[in-house]
Every structure is written in C-alpha cells, then in structure tokens.
Amino acid sequence: MTTDNKLKKNHPQKANWVPGVLIAIAVSYLALVQYIPAINVFFQAFRKGIIPFFANLSTPQFLHAAWLTLLLAAITLPINTVFGLCAAWAITRHKFPGRAIVISIIDLPFSISPVVAGLMLVLVYGKRGWFGGFLEATDLQIIFGFPGMLLATSFVSMPFVAREVIPVLEEFGKDQEEAARTLGANEWQIFWRVTLPSVRWGLLYGLILTNARTMGEFGAISVVSGNIIGKTQTLPLFVEDAYKQYETEAAFSAAVLLALLAVVTLVLKEILERKTHIQDVE
Amino acid sequence: MKASMTLETNRKVPFWKVFIDNVIHLPWTWRITIAYLTFMLLMPITALFLKASTLPTAEFWEIATSPLALATYNVTFITAILAALLNGVFGTLIAWVLVRYDFPLKKIFDATVDLPFALPTAVAGLTLATVYSENGWIGSFLAPLGIKLSFTRAGVWVAMIFISLPFVIRTVEPVLQEMEHDVEEAAWSLGASQWETFWKVILPPLFPTILTGVALGFSRAVGEYGSIVIISSNTPFQDLIAPVLIFQRLEQYDYAGATVIGVVLLLISLVLLLGINFLQAWSRRYDNR
Amino acid sequence: MSLWQRSLQQLQLILRLNSLRNFVSLFLVGMFLSVAVAACSGGNQTLENGKPKNVEFTLVSFIVTRDAYKAIIPKFIEKWQQEHNQNVTISQSYGASGSQTRAVIDGLPADVVHLALGLDTERIEKAGLIKPGWQREFPNNGIVSQSVAALVTRAGNPKNINTWADLQKDGIRMVTADPKTSGVARWNFVALWNSAMINNQDEGEATEFVRKIYKNVPALTKDAREATDAFLKQGQGDALINYENEIILAQQKGLKVNYTIPDVNISIDNPIAIVDQNVDKHRNREVVAGFVQYLFSSEAQVEFAKVGFRPVNKEVYQTQEFIKKYPQVKTLAKIQDLGGWDVVQKKFFADGGIFDQIQSRNR
Numbered sequence: 001m002t003t004d005n006k007l008k009k010n011h012p013q014k015a016n017w018v019p020g021v022l023i024a025i026a027v028s029y030l031a032l033v034q035y036i037p038a039i040n041v042f043f044q045a046f047r048k049g050i051i052p053f054f055a056n057l058s059t060p061q062f063l064h065a066a067w068l069t070l071l072l073a074a075i076t077l078p079i080n081t082v083f084g085l086c087a088a089w090a091i092t093r094h095k096f097p098g099r100a101i102v103i104s105i106i107d108l109p110f111s112i113s114p115v116v117a118g119l120m121l122v123l124v125y126g127k128r129g130w131f132g133g134f135l136e137a138t139d140l141q142i143i144f145g146f147p148g149m150l151l152a153t154s155f156v157s158m159p160f161v162a163r164e165v166i167p168v169l170e171e172f173g174k175d176q177e178e179a180a181r182t183l184g185a186n187e188w189q190i191f192w193r194v195t196l197p198s199v200r201w202g203l204l205y206g207l208i209l210t211n212a213r214t215m216g217e218f219g220a221i222s223v224v225s226g227n228i229i230g231k232t233q234t235l236p237l238f239v240e241d242a243y244k245q246y247e248t249e250a251a252f253s254a255a256v257l258l259a260l261l262a263v264v265t266l267v268l269k270e271i272l273e274r275k276t277h278i279q280d281v282e
Numbered sequence: 283m284k285a286s287m288t289l290e291t292n293r294k295v296p297f298w299k300v301f302i303d304n305v306i307h308l309p310w311t312w313r314i315t316i317a318y319l320t321f322m323l324l325m326p327i328t329a330l331f332l333k334a335s336t337l338p339t340a341e342f343w344e345i346a347t348s349p350l351a352l353a354t355y356n357v358t359f360i361t362a363i364l365a366a367l368l369n370g371v372f373g374t375l376i377a378w379v380l381v382r383y384d385f386p387l388k389k390i391f392d393a394t395v396d397l398p399f400a401l402p403t404a405v406a407g408l409t410l411a412t413v414y415s416e417n418g419w420i421g422s423f424l425a426p427l428g429i430k431l432s433f434t435r436a437g438v439w440v441a442m443i444f445i446s447l448p449f450v451i452r453t454v455e456p457v458l459q460e461m462e463h464d465v466e467e468a469a470w471s472l473g474a475s476q477w478e479t480f481w482k483v484i485l486p487p488l489f490p491t492i493l494t495g496v497a498l499g500f501s502r503a504v505g506e507y508g509s510i511v512i513i514s515s516n517t518p519f520q521d522l523i524a525p526v527l528i529f530q531r532l533e534q535y536d537y538a539g540a541t542v543i544g545v546v547l548l549l550i551s552l553v554l555l556l557g558i559n560f561l562q563a564w565s566r567r568y569d570n571r
Numbered sequence: 572m573s574l575w576q577r578s579l580q581q582l583q584l585i586l587r588l589n590s591l592r593n594f595v596s597l598f599l600v601g602m603f604l605s606v607a608v609a610a611c612s613g614g615n616q617t618l619e620n621g622k623p624k625n626v627e628f629t630l631v632s633f634i635v636t637r638d639a640y641k642a643i644i645p646k647f648i649e650k651w652q653q654e655h656n657q658n659v660t661i662s663q664s665y666g667a668s669g670s671q672t673r674a675v676i677d678g679l680p681a682d683v684v685h686l687a688l689g690l691d692t693e694r695i696e697k698a699g700l701i702k703p704g705w706q707r708e709f710p711n712n713g714i715v716s717q718s719v720a721a722l723v724t725r726a727g728n729p730k731n732i733n734t735w736a737d738l739q740k741d742g743i744r745m746v747t748a749d750p751k752t753s754g755v756a757r758w759n760f761v762a763l764w765n766s767a768m769i770n771n772q773d774e775g776e777a778t779e780f781v782r783k784i785y786k787n788v789p790a791l792t793k794d795a796r797e798a799t800d801a802f803l804k805q806g807q808g809d810a811l812i813n814y815e816n817e818i819i820l821a822q823q824k825g826l827k828v829n830y831t832i833p834d835v836n837i838s839i840d841n842p843i844a845i846v847d848q849n850v851d852k853h854r855n856r857e858v859v860a861g862f863v864q865y866l867f868s869s870e871a872q873v874e875f876a877k878v879g880f881r882p883v884n885k886e887v888y889q890t891q892e893f894i895k896k897y898p899q900v901k902t903l904a905k906i907q908d909l910g911g912w913d914v915v916q917k918k919f920f921a922d923g924g925i926f927d928q929i930q931s932r933n934r
Contacts, residue, residue: 018476019383026379027391029372033443034398036419037409041401044409083318086311094309100559104552107559108323111501111551113525114403114508116544119532120326123333123541127678130329144679155322163498167491168456170566201456209452212400219403219507226679228629228664236402241665243404244634244796246824255405259397269393408800415805432805433790512797515790516749519934526793530751533669534921535694 038259045252056250057257064230065238066257072234073214076153080210084161089195092169103166109158114219117155121148121224144226149234152220157213164206168199204272215258327548334541345542354524357435358504359550365442366500373450374492381458399448403508410441411513433515438523441509446499453495457488490566497558504551618656626858627660631681633668633755633841635816636716642874647865651858659858667794669754675700675846682850682859685715685843687755690912692842705844710867715843716880719900720762721818723802723811723830730809735766735833738810739783746808748798749791750920756795757920759812762837764919765904769835782929803828814839819879834901
C-alpha cells in the first residue's frame with residue numbers, strides 16, 4: 001500500500017540517511033499542507049502589530065465568546081470521554097457479530113455535514129420539531145440556547161475518544177487484564193490499574209482532538225445557536241461576525257487564539273510524559 | 283460481564299423476551315454506549331429520515347438523483363477518498379518520524395499537528411484560498427507551472443487534505459508508541475534491511491490502525507463544509523460539493539428536500555465506512571496468528 | 572398486568588446494578604437542569620406606573636447593519652431611559668439574512684427582525700409569527716434601510732467596464748455571490764435582469780443577457796463578503812457586483828475599492844418588522860415599537876447613512892454630506908415593478924427557474 005519512492009529497496013546496511021530523508025519529507029509535507037496556511041493566519045492577525053491584537057481580544061463581546069467556548073468544551077469533554085471509554089471497552093472486550101457496523105455508526109457524526117447536524121437538531125427540538133410543542137409549553141429553550149449548543153458540540157466531537165482508544169485497546173492489554181483477573185482484581189481495579197494506563201496515549205489524543213473539534217466547531221453551532229451577541233456567541237461565530245464586518249484583524253486574532261490550543265496540547269503531553277517516566281523508574 | 287451479545291431465538295421463549303433479557307443483562311458499558319448513541323445520534327437521524335420520507339417517493343428520487351446532485355456526490359466522495367488515501371501514506375510517515383526519530387524542534391512539530399484542526403473551518407478556508415491563490419504564498423509558485431488550486435476542484439482536495447491530516451497522524455501515533463522496538467531490532471539483527479523490516483514486520487500490525495485513520499479522515503472530509511465552500515468556485519458540475527446543495531435547499535425553505543440530500547449523503551458515507559471498517563476487521567483477523 | 576410488574580422489577584434490578592451509573596446519569600440530568608434554571612432567572616422591579624423597571628428585547632438583523640446599530644442602540648437606550656425611566660437591554664444577533672429567517676421560524680426568540688429582502692420577512696409572516704399588514708405599521712412600508720447595486724472594477728478599470736452590458740463581453744471575468752445560497756445575491760441578478768428589461772428587451776433576450784454574464788463567472792461565492800474577498804484578496808476576476816453598502820463598509824475598514832453605480836439600477840430595500848407572536852409572549856411591545864419608530868428618525872438614519880445605507884428619510888438625504896456620497900440613480904426600479912418577491916423567487920430562483928436554466932445551458 002504505502003510505498004515511498006524515495007526509498008530504495010536494496011539497502012542492506014542500516015542506512016543512516018533514511019531518517020534524514022523521512023524527516024525531510026514529513027516536515028515538508030506538513031509545511032505545505034498545514035504550516036504555511038496556519039502561519040498566514042498569524043501573519044494576518046499581527047499585520048498591524050501587537051497592540052491592536054490585544055485590543056481586539058479585550059472587547060466584552062470577545063471575552064464572553066471565549067468564556068462560552070471554554071464552558072462548552074469543559075462540559076463536552078467529560079461526557080464524550082465517558083462515552084468513548086465505555087464504547088471502546090464494550091466494542092473491544094466482547095466478541096460479537098457486527099462490530100464493524102457499530103464502529104461505522106460511531107464514525108457517522110464526522111461524515112455528517114455540520115449543516116445537516118444542525119438541521120437534525122432543529123427537526124427534533126425546534127419550534128416545528130418533535131418536541132417543539134412540549135418545549136414551548138414548558139418554556140424550555142433548547143435550540144438557540146446553551147443546551148442546544150451543548151448537543152451540537154457533543155454530537156460533532158462524539159467519535160474521537162472511542163475511535164482513538166479502540167485501536168490501542170485492540171492491540172494491547174488483554175493478557176494483562178486476564179492476568180489481573182486471575183489474581184482476583186475486580187473490573188474497576190482492572191480498568192484503573194491496567195487498562196487505563198495502557199490506553200493513555202490513545203486517550204490523550206482523543207481528548208486533544210475532542211477539545212480542538214469542540215472549540216473550533218462552527219457549522220452546527222451556527223444553525224442552533226442563533227448567534228446572539230453576549231449570550232450564545234462562541235469564538236468561531238465571533239470570528240465569522242468580525243470577518244463579515246470587514247474587521248479582518250479581529251477575526252484572525254480570535255482564530256489565532258483558537259489555534260494556540262495546540263500549546264495546551266504540548267503542555268498536557270509534557271506532563272503525561274514526565275509522569276509516565278517517573279512511573280517507569282519506580 | 284458474562285452476557286453474550288448473540289441473540290439466540292428460542293422457540294419456547296419469544297424473541298423479544300430474549301432480546302429484553304439480553305438488554306437487561308448487558309454490561310453497563312454497553313448500556314451507556316447504547317443510551318448515549320440513541321439519544322445523541324439515532325434520534326436526530328430518525329428525525330432526518332422521517333422528514334425526508336414526507337416526500338412522495340418519485341419526488342424523493344428526483345431530488346436525490348438529479349444530474350446536479352449526482353455530480354456533487356462525485357465531487358464530495360471521490361475527492362474525499364483521494365485526500366484520505368494521500369494522507370494515509372503521508373500521515374503514517376509523519377507519525378513514524380515523530381515517534382521514532384529525534385530531531386530539532388520535534389516537540390513543536392508534534393504539538394502543532396492539530397493546530398489547523400482548532401481553527402474554525404471558515405478561517406481554514408480563507409487562509410487556504412489566500413495561500414493557494416495565484417498571488418498567494420504557495421499559489422504564486424504553482425501559477426507559472428500552470429497549476430491552479432484556489433477555486434478549482436484541486437482546491438477542494440487541498441482543503442480536504444488539510445482538514446483530515448491530523449486524524450491519520452493522531453491515530454497511528456499512539457499505536458506506534460506502544461509498539462515494541464525489540465521486534466524490529468530482532469529483524470535487523472537477523473540481517474533484514476530497514477525497508478524489509480518496515481514492510482514485513484512493522485506495517486502488517488499497523489495496517490488496521492492506518493485504515494482507522496483513513497476512515498476517520500475520509501468521513502471528516504466528506505462532512506467538511508465551511509472551508510471548502512470558500513476555496514471552491516461553487517460551479518455546478520465542476521467543484522460544487524453536496525452540502526452546498528443542502529444549503530441551497532434550505533434557502534428555498536425546502537426542509538424536506540434538504541433532508542433528502544442529507545439522507546443520501548449519510549447512506550453513502552455509511553456504506554463506505556462499513557467497507558473500510560470491514561476491511562479493517564478482516565486485516566486484523568489476518569494478522570491474528 | 573404481570574408484564575408491567577415484571578418490568579418494574581427489572582427496573583429496580585437495573586437501579587441496583589451499579590450506583591456509579593446512576594450517579595453519572597443523575598449528574599448529567601442535574602447539569603442540564605441547572606443550565607435550564609440558570610437560563611431563566613433574574614429579578615424584576617416595577618416603577619410607580621406599574622411598568623417593569625427593566626425591559627429587554629432581541630433584535631435579529633442581517634450582517635452589514637451591525638456597525639450602524641453599534642451607534643444607534645446606545646442612543647436609543649439613553650433616550651428611552653430619559654423618556655420612560657426604564658432600563659433597556661437589547662440582545663442582538665447578526666447573520667446571513669436567510670439563516671436568520673430560518674432561525675426565527677425555528678424558534679429564535681426575536682422581537683424585531685431587520686432583514687435584507689422582503690421575501691424573508693414574508694416567510695416569517697407565512698409561518699404565522701408576524702401578523703399580515705406589517706408593511707403598514709411603520710413609515711415607508713417598513714423599509715428602514717436602502718441600497719443599490721454597485722459595479723466594482725480593478726484599479727484604473729483596464730477592461731473598461733462601465734455598464735452592466737459590458738459584463739457580457741468575452742474575456743471578462745465577473746465575481747458575484749450565488750443567488751441560490753445568498754439571499755442578497757438575488758438583488759444582483761434582479762438588477763441585471765431589470766437593466767435588460769429597461770432596454771426594451773423581451774424575456775428571451777433578457778435571459779440571454781444574464782446567461783452571457785453568468786457564463787463569465789469563474790466563482791460563485793457563498794455570500795457577499797466572500798465575493799469581495801475573492802475579488803480583492805485572491806485576485807479573481809475583472810469585475811465584482813456587490814451592494815453599495817457592502818462596498819462602502821469595506822472602504823471604511825481600509826480596503827481599496829473603486830466602483831461605479833450604474834444608471835439603471837434596482838432599489839435594494841431592507842424591511843423591518845415586529846415579530847408579533849414573540850412580542851406578545853414577552854410583553855414588551857411598547858419598547859419594541861418605540862425602537863422601530865426611532866429607527867426612522869433622522870438621528871438613526873444618519874447612522875445608517877454613515878455606514879453605507881442610503882437614508883430613507885428625505886431630510887437626512889438632503890444633507891450636503893450624503894448627497895455627495897450617494898449620487899442619485901437615474902432609473903431606479905423597485906422589486907414591486909417586477910411583480911414582488913414571491914413572483915421573482917418562483918420565476919428566477921426556484922428549482923428549474925431561469926437561473927437554473929441559464930446555469931445548465933452554460934455548462
């Protein structure tokens with residue numbers, strides 16, 4: 001499947017140039033596809049210097065949008081983590097026919113266009129939707145309120161944890177779990193002491209991706225939030241708002257802030273690496 | 283935890299009873315999974331299907347198979363598959379480099395892999411359209427070669443690559459991290475070349491994981507809307523993607539028509555995902571020695 | 572009989588199975604409830620005349636009006652405070668006109684809607700949220716802001732594009748938003764069609780006229796803003812059609828644009844309407860009506876005019892500043908001249924309409 005033409009087949013000795021070439025290919029591909037476009041965002045944000053950048057990021061409208069985005073992520077993350085771990089465990093630890101079907105169903109939220117995801121929620125909870133009458137009567141605001149936005153973000157970021165943990169769980173840890181079981185550990189102990197440590201990387205990546213997706217989600221949110229400034233406006237909506245107003249710098253400044261989530265990733269990884277290192281020493 | 287997932291239909295006990303019994307004795311992980319999936323996924327999807335089914339069959343069929351709609355499915359799915367495959371190759375390579383080699387700034391590279399992922403899609407679209415346009419940072423180098431990316435189908439492809447690359451990298455990375463070096467070293471010491479080692483020892487167990495990454499990347503590319511709509515010229519029969527059709531239907535207040543396209547997209551994605559996931563399951567069986 | 576008993580037993584069994592699961596589910600339910608409770612709180616004091624001390628309402632508008640409202644709303648709040656001794660809070664939502672319309676129909680609690688085209692307001696009316704006859708409730712048929720279509724060219728106009736008809740020429744590339752996805756892009760199409768009609772062409776000739784123009788379109792963008800970007804930032808095309816207010820706003824934000832206002836043009840009318848059903852529910856009609864009334868005043872119209880809209884108020888239009896800024900258009904058509912939005916939408920933009928026909932012939 002994956003052939004790399006740059007690699008010659010007949011190279012019996014440990015070739016020292018291979019890592020170099022591979023690194024070069026990897027970095028240049030990343031640069032072409034991801035970094036140059038991303039750097040362009042930074043470039044646009046700081047085009048007028050650093051002071052306007054901070055001025056753009058201190059308006060009450062922006063601060064509320066940032067707070068709301070963080071709040072959504074803070075609630076979505078644990079919910080989807082619990083679900084993801086349960087689903088991954090259930091799928092990998094029980095042999096049953098139709099596993100591929102269940103996995104495909106879990107994958108679905110990705111392939112559903114955000115516009116459709118929003119539309120589906122409207123069809124269920126909207127004024128003319130299934131529960132429209134009930135919600136109207138009880139005066140609950142799901143769509144165009146916080147609950148609806150929570151549903152939308154949870155929906156689009158649902159598969160990550162499950163999908164990241166499943167391959168790792170399939171690859172490792174079953175024998176150790178069995179061993180722990182014969183030693184009389186109960187399910188909880190096995191989960192905490194054996195399974196979780198062995199899937200920590202997959203779980204971490206799942207969390208990182210979930211978080212990024214949650215914060216960056218635009219399509220579905222824009223359908224179900226109503227984009228009320230200071231109430232239901234998240235950062236991506238703020239970005240669009242500013243951009244459509246020809247306030248390009250403000251838009252890109254907020255986008256930069258979202259992109260800096262990667263730094264959070266970095267910190268998390270470092271912490272985890274140190275921790276595991278200490279454990280390994282013990 | 284002894285619940286078997288197989289539903290045996292016994293003649294004496296009615297089927298539904300067995301089913302309910304099975305449901306009752308499900309492990310709690312399954313319960314949470316099923317409850318969450320039902321509430322979050324199946325209920326909205328049912329709403330979508332029911333709305334689409336309010337149209338008479340003939341009309342449903344007409345909307346779903348109009349020449350324009352067929353062209354958009356082609357653009358959406360074929361381009362997404364191409365993007366996912368290319369990322370399958372390069373994503374694996376990048377994951378490999380990030381896990382196995384040390385080089386300056388590696389940590390930065392590793393951390394910034396998801397950087398584009400956190401960008402709102404509209405910003406991603408804007409920056410891509412700008413960078414790859416004829417007077418952009420990358421596009422200006424390609425323009426003399428006669429390559430146009432922004433506002434063409436190739437631009438759609440670029441946007442899909444951009445969106446789905448982190449998936450492959452982040453799916454392969456953890457598995458590589460857990461893989462032991464000893465097997466490789468054993469192979470080397472037995473005189474295998476690096477290439478042979480990779481091809482015969484590392485790739486087979488890794489292959490299902492790569493497929494998982496490809497499946498994720500593919501489905502994400504199919505669902506992408508915000509960035510593609512900016513970098514594509516939205517010309518029918520050339521690079522108009524299916525979600526835009528849905529949007530057009532909504533602009534005409536044709537909710538039912540919008541759901542028809544949505545349902546078709548969903549079904550095609552499901553079939554393709556099933557294909558990839560079955561292939562994945564099969565390749566796993568194949569290397570379970 | 573025994574069935575429900577058994578199911579009850581089973582329910583108990585489930586509950587006993589695992590307290591953690593219950594905890595998790597209860598936690599989730601609790602979280603949802605607390606969010607719901609938090610969403611509907613807030614005390615309410617009353618004034619001597621029995622009216623509430625604090626009033627609030629929600630304004631839903633299309634995107635380019637935001638800058639005008641930024642200036643108008645504080646003025647209105649101050650004025651209302653002085654005249655009625657009430658504190659007004661105005662929640663605002665700005666977005667694409669069509670999306671905003673759908674949101675209001677699907678339950679966005681808007682009290683007043685200011686949309687880009689009458690078609691959208693009529694749709695909310697059809698959904699039963701706005702009572703018929705809203706056009707007569709306020710001055711000027713409810714049209715609170717106006718604009719015209721502008722023709723933007725490259726610096727120095729190298730391709731010599733001065734009229735709509737010049738856009739048909741071979742080798743000209745023209746950027747515009749997609750009438751199928753952008754409500755306001757329909758105004759552009761109508762402006763082109765109308766210019767053909769004014770030149771005494773029959774419908775067949777007019778169709779051919781717009782077909783030739785749309786054949787020259789390299790990119791149909793999703794909305795007006797992206798059209799501006801494709802033209803200016805990504806260097807697409809030789810000409811761009813957009814609304815005058817959009818272009819003026821872009822100029823004010825520092826973009827360099829040179830444009831002309833063709834003599835044969837369409838009056839782009841943006842109506843405002845009170846969403847009766849929501850206002851009745853929120854019991855805030857007095858302040859909402861006061862706000863809409865205020866928007867037609869000279870004070871508010873000046874603010875609209877500053878950000879690129881043509882004032883609907885004659886006094887404001889006569890001021891030196893704006894006469895220069897908004898040159899009179901010789902032949903200005905109204906959408907009513909073409910039969911109104913209902914007719915126009917069906918004829919041009921619905922499935923299989925004239926726009927679809929020219930697009931399929933241009934393949």
